[in-house]
Amino acid sequence: MLCGVEIAHPQGLAGHSDADVGAHALMDALLGAAGLGDIGEFFPDTDPAFAGVSSIELLRRVGARLSEGGWLVVNADITLVCERPRLADYRPAMREGLARALGVASDALSVKATTTEGMGFEGRGEGIAAHAVCLLTR
Numbered sequence: 001m002l003c004g005v006e007i008a009h010p011q012g013l014a015g016h017s018d019a020d021v022g023a024h025a026l027m028d029a030l031l032g033a034a035g036l037g038d039i040g041e042f043f044p045d046t047d048p049a050f051a052g053v054s055s056i057e058l059l060r061r062v063g064a065r066l067s068e069g070g071w072l073v074v075n076a077d078i079t080l081v082c083e084r085p086r087l088a089d090y091r092p093a094m095r096e097g098l099a100r101a102l103g104v105a106s107d108a109l110s111v112k113a114t115t116t117e118g119m120g121f122e123g124r125g126e127g128i129a130a131h132a133v134c135l136l137t138r
Contacts, residue, residue, distance in 0.1 A: 002128070003078065003094035003111055004056040004101065007085055020055035022078050022111070025130035026098065027055075027062045033136045034071050056101050063102040066136070073102055076134035077110040081122045087113040 001007070003022035027039045036042075042065075043050045043058055050058075066073065078098075080087060087094075091111045099106040116123040 001055065002080065002087070002090070004059075004097035005090050005093045007087075007090060018052060018055050021128050021130040022080055022094070022132075023055035023059050023098070025132035026076055026078055026134070027059055029076065029132035029134045030062055030066060030073065030136070033134050034066055034069060036065065036069070056097060059098065059101040067103075070138045071136045072138070073104050073108060074135040074137050075108045075110075076102075076132060078112070078130060078132045080111070080113045081116060081129040081131070082113065082127075083115050083118065083123050083125055087111075 001018045001020040001023075003026075004020065024039060031038055031042070039058065039062075042062070043053075063073070076098075091113070094111045095106045095109045098111070099109050102109075118124070122129055
């Protein structure tokens with residue numbers, strides 16, 4: 001899973017939940033912008049209740065927590081860093097699914113992908129990195 005979309009690829013990502021690195025980066029950005037900490041505080045990997053859980057479901061919970069605090073998502077931007085798989089064809093579905101989970105318009109979200117031209121763990125195909133930023137308002 002990557003930004004809520006199942007990606008056909010021979011290697012998957014390892015993690016306690018579904019290992020959706022894009023959704024996790026977005027959740028951390030949202031929680032951080034609201035001064036609420038990080039996903040490890042809300043969904044610890046030591047809690048068996050979160051083993052294999054959908055990161056989109058966790059994102060819904062983060063969105064609900066933000067709403068309870070009076071926060072609105074103005075926009076968010078995610079950059080995925082990997083050589084493979086190629087993600088251009090998946091980006092529209094990623095935007096739609098993330099937006100739906102947060103209850104915002106899809107044009108409030110951006111999902112981009114870039115490579116490291118073979119450098120680092122991402123370039124060697126050992127993993128994927130994700131960076132996210134967001135703007136919240138009350």
